[in-house]
Amino acid sequence: MEKILDQREKIISEANKFRWELGENLHDILMENIYENAAEIAKKAVKYPDKEIAFSFDRTLDKILTSKYLGFPLMFIMLGVVFWLTIQGSNYPSGLLSNLLVDTIHPVLRSFAANIGFPWWLSGVLIDGAYLSMAWVVSVMLPPMAIFFPLYTLLEDFGYLPRVAFNMDPLYKKVGAHGRQALTMAMGFGCNAAGVIATRVIDSPRERLIAIITNNFSLCNGRWPTQILIATVFIGSAVPAYLAGIVSAAAVVFIAVLGIIFSLLVSWFLSRSLLKGEASAFSLELPPYRPPRVLQTLYTSLIDRTIFVLWRAVVFSVPAGMLIWLVANVTIDGVSLANHFIQYVNPIAFVFGLNGVIFLAYIIAIPANEIVIPTILMLTVANLGIQGVGAGSGVMFELESSADVAAILQAGGWTILTGINLMLFSLLHNPCSTTIFTIYKETRSWKWTLVSTFLPIAMGLTITFFVTQIWRLVTN
Amino acid sequence: MINDNCVNCPAHNLSNLKKLGIDMSSFDYVVALAGNPNTGKSTVFNYLTGLKQHTGNWPGKTVTRAEGGFEYNGKKFKLVDLPGTYSLLSTSVDEEVARDFILFGQPDVTVIVIDATRVERNLNLVLQILEITDRVVICLNLMDEARRNKIEVDARTLSKELGVPVVPTAARQGEGMNELLKYIYEVATGAYVCKPYRIKSRSKELNEAIDKLSKEIQQEFPNLPNTRWVALRLLEGDQNIINAIRNGELGNLNVQKIVELQEA
Numbered sequence: 001m002e003k004i005l006d007q008r009e010k011i012i013s014e015a016n017k018f019r020w021e022l023g024e025n026l027h028d029i030l031m032e033n034i035y036e037n038a039a040e041i042a043k044k045a046v047k048y049p050d051k052e053i054a055f056s057f058d059r060t061l062d063k064i065l066t067s068k069y070l071g072f073p074l075m076f077i078m079l080g081v082v083f084w085l086t087i088q089g090s091n092y093p094s095g096l097l098s099n100l101l102v103d104t105i106h107p108v109l110r111s112f113a114a115n116i117g118f119p120w121w122l123s124g125v126l127i128d129g130a131y132l133s134m135a136w137v138v139s140v141m142l143p144p145m146a147i148f149f150p151l152y153t154l155l156e157d158f159g160y161l162p163r164v165a166f167n168m169d170p171l172y173k174k175v176g177a178h179g180r181q182a183l184t185m186a187m188g189f190g191c192n193a194a195g196v197i198a199t200r201v202i203d204s205p206r207e208r209l210i211a212i213i214t215n216n217f218s219l220c221n222g223r224w225p226t227q228i229l230i231a232t233v234f235i236g237s238a239v240p241a242y243l244a245g246i247v248s249a250a251a252v253v254f255i256a257v258l259g260i261i262f263s264l265l266v267s268w269f270l271s272r273s274l275l276k277g278e279a280s281a282f283s284l285e286l287p288p289y290r291p292p293r294v295l296q297t298l299y300t301s302l303i304d305r306t307i308f309v310l311w312r313a314v315v316f317s318v319p320a321g322m323l324i325w326l327v328a329n330v331t332i333d334g335v336s337l338a339n340h341f342i343q344y345v346n347p348i349a350f351v352f353g354l355n356g357v358i359f360l361a362y363i364i365a366i367p368a369n370e371i372v373i374p375t376i377l378m379l380t381v382a383n384l385g386i387q388g389v390g391a392g393s394g395v396m397f398e399l400e401s402s403a404d405v406a407a408i409l410q411a412g413g414w415t416i417l418t419g420i421n422l423m424l425f426s427l428l429h430n431p432c433s434t435t436i437f438t439i440y441k442e443t444r445s446w447k448w449t450l451v452s453t454f455l456p457i458a459m460g461l462t463i464t465f466f467v468t469q470i471w472r473l474v475t476n
Numbered sequence: 477m478i479n480d481n482c483v484n485c486p487a488h489n490l491s492n493l494k495k496l497g498i499d500m501s502s503f504d505y506v507v508a509l510a511g512n513p514n515t516g517k518s519t520v521f522n523y524l525t526g527l528k529q530h531t532g533n534w535p536g537k538t539v540t541r542a543e544g545g546f547e548y549n550g551k552k553f554k555l556v557d558l559p560g561t562y563s564l565l566s567t568s569v570d571e572e573v574a575r576d577f578i579l580f581g582q583p584d585v586t587v588i589v590i591d592a593t594r595v596e597r598n599l600n601l602v603l604q605i606l607e608i609t610d611r612v613v614i615c616l617n618l619m620d621e622a623r624r625n626k627i628e629v630d631a632r633t634l635s636k637e638l639g640v641p642v643v644p645t646a647a648r649q650g651e652g653m654n655e656l657l658k659y660i661y662e663v664a665t666g667a668y669v670c671k672p673y674r675i676k677s678r679s680k681e682l683n684e685a686i687d688k689l690s691k692e693i694q695q696e697f698p699n700l701p702n703t704r705w706v707a708l709r710l711l712e713g714d715q716n717i718i719n720a721i722r723n724g725e726l727g728n729l730n731v732q733k734i735v736e737l738q739e740a
Contacts, residue, residue, distance in 0.1 A: 007696055008696060008721050008722055008724070009722070011689065011692050011693060011696060011710070011721060012718055012721060012722065014688075014689065015689055015707075015710040015711055015713075015718075016713075018681075018685040018711055019712075019713060021681060021685075022679070022681055022682060022685065022711065026711060026712055027565075027712055029682065030565075030677075030708070030712070031565075033675055033677045033678070033679075034600050034603050034604065034675055037599075037673075037675055037676060038596055038597075038599035038600050038602075038603055039596055041599055041634070041637045041638065041673075042595050042596035042599055044630075044637060045630045045631075045633040045634040045637065046595045046596070046627065046628070046629050046630070047627070047628040047629075047630075048626075048627055049625070049626035049627065200559075203571075290621075293648070
């Protein structure tokens with residue numbers, strides 16, 4: 001044993017001795033050697049064109065897309081066009097789907113259940129709860145996702161996202177974060193859990209933590225439909241009809257940009273308080289632009305993203321639908337559980353310009369942001385006891401168009417202020433449970449997981465509080 | 477005679493490619509896919525396995541390993557898509573994944589995908605990998621972009637210099653994939669013996685130090701491949717490696733790491 005240990009220590013001390021002799025800059029010498037060798041070999045095997053024609057198209061395009069003055073405006077315009085197409089394109093197919101799934105299939109299922117003698121509570125839980133919530137999620141989410149994701153993927157394939165990161169990089173550096181955080185933030189626009197995993201490209205643990213905590217400020221695809229729908233219902237309807245599409249799209253872009261601003265502010269705050277340190281340097285490679293392969297992009301974005309995300313939403317909507325039906329139908333003293341909660345919380349929520357329904361919906365929707373809107377609508381109807389919509393209390397019902405959504409929400413006492421606050425709160429609240437779990441897996445720390453979970457809620461409540469108070473001061 | 481020619485022709489062999497997707501039961505060889513970010517590793521991966529792993533035109537798309545399988549000439553291959561890295565000498569998690577797998581996972585073949593429009597910079601990684609493993613096939617990808625930009629890359633010269641097969645490809649169009657398969661097969665089965673280029677240092681002292689240390693490490697840990705690399709890390713004062721030598725973990729590192737990597 002002794003001898004073995006001696007042998008090992010000998011190797012180590014010998015290495016130390018060599019290191020002294022070779023000098024401290026061994027690493028640099030080594031890297032230099034590698035570079036020299038590589039250059040030598042490349043010189044023999046590669047011939048570049050005499051004139052500088054290489055990459056001339058790429059360079060011109062880069063000059064425009066990453067230019068000091070045009071870079072950001074072009075970014076906002078591109079984002080705006082994507083949302084506008086999504087908003088304009090998804091209304092009609094959404095109506096079709098809800099016609100099919102809710103108006104046609106739902107009654108068939110109900111009468112089938114009645115015929116084979118299901119007890120009322122069983123057909124309630126299964127058909128009015130689980131099936132309807134799933135149908136709702138599909139008809140609300142599938143069309144916008146089927147438009148948004150392929151567009152986003154085309155931009156990604158073309159090579160635009162690294163340019164976004166390039167534009168953002170100086171800002172992130174200024175706030176003491178890693179420039180690659182811009183990339184992980186862009187990933188978060190698809191899915192926050194994926195964005196959190198993507199932070200592995202950041203090698204400094206300090207900067208990686210900042211990127212993880214702030215990833216939630218990227219609106220994820222579970223929240224896009226909420227933003228788009230509420231913007232259409234409340235913001236779009238506040239302006240003349242011919243402007244509605246553009247103004248709603250602009251409102252969504254505004255919220256998305258607000259998210260980026262918050263991610264910068266929080267990064268700045270963290271890197272000056274809890275996670276002190278200097279930004280480390282890195283090199284960001286701008287890949288060549290590549291003509292996107294449209295068909296393959298459509299295929300992969302539909303399979304990988306649209307169906308994947310939709311499936312997740314459906315899976316979570318089934319138990320959530322059952323739960324909603326139960327809290328709306330199980331009563332204490334003749335009042336449903338949902339109503340008890342809503343009445344109790346309403347006065348508190350009022351301070352933030354929200355309401356008890358929204359709070360309850362956000363608790364039920366912790367597993368998946370996708371089901372927030374269906375839950376809110378269902379609870380509003382149940383709470384008001386609106387007749388003639390859907391099939392009774394605790395039933396997620398059909399909505400022909402966004403005008404119906406507006407009618408129900410207004411009946412529930414919603415104003416444009418509630419809409420704005422919901423958009424803000426949807427941006428600033430806890431990440432979904434999948435993301436929280438991913439954060440724990442990546443950080444292995446309860447402390448940072450809790451910070452990532454509760455910091456956005458605290459911010460959301462603060463912001464909605466001030467917006468509400470100022471709004472009331474101004475409008476009174 | 478005709479038969480022989482057919483067998484040697486890659487076009488014939490492509491019909492022998494069976495894309496196995498994620499079915500990787502009882503494979504004969506493990507093939508690692510390494511390279512700089514954004515050189516098309518995932519495209520090559522998808523082509524060979526028939527999987528549709530999302531590819532994206534941005535560096536750092538693949539941060540974890542993806543695995544798939546294919547069958548060629550009756551042999552089953554497991555293909556592991558590693559995160560893109562510029563070097564094996566840094567410390568970020570994604571680069572560690574790549575380095576550890578090549579170092580300790582002991583793939584039968586490591587395919588390094590390089591960008592034909594940026595050969596010189598890509599060679600930095602190639603040279604580092606050639607220090608760790610002998611069995612390498614270089615996939616000189618994005619030849620279509622190189623042609624578009626009028627850059628000429630002589631694959632044969634490159635192959636002669638590096639001592640390993642170099643296959644020009646354009647994976648997005650499926651160009652050159654037959655040959656790539658052929659060389660993966662030959663290197664895996666030992667039909668093609670690589671004579672990898674070793675980094676030449678002008679410093680005689682450095683060369684001597686590496687030689688001496690790697691010999692001693694070899695004696696102490698006879699199962700360890702790539703002792704040259706360990707010696708180099710030791711000279712650089714890599715604390716992980718020093719600890720691993722001190723407590724003897726270096727000897728078990730192979731077995732341990734393989735288990736870990738398989739579980740990961």
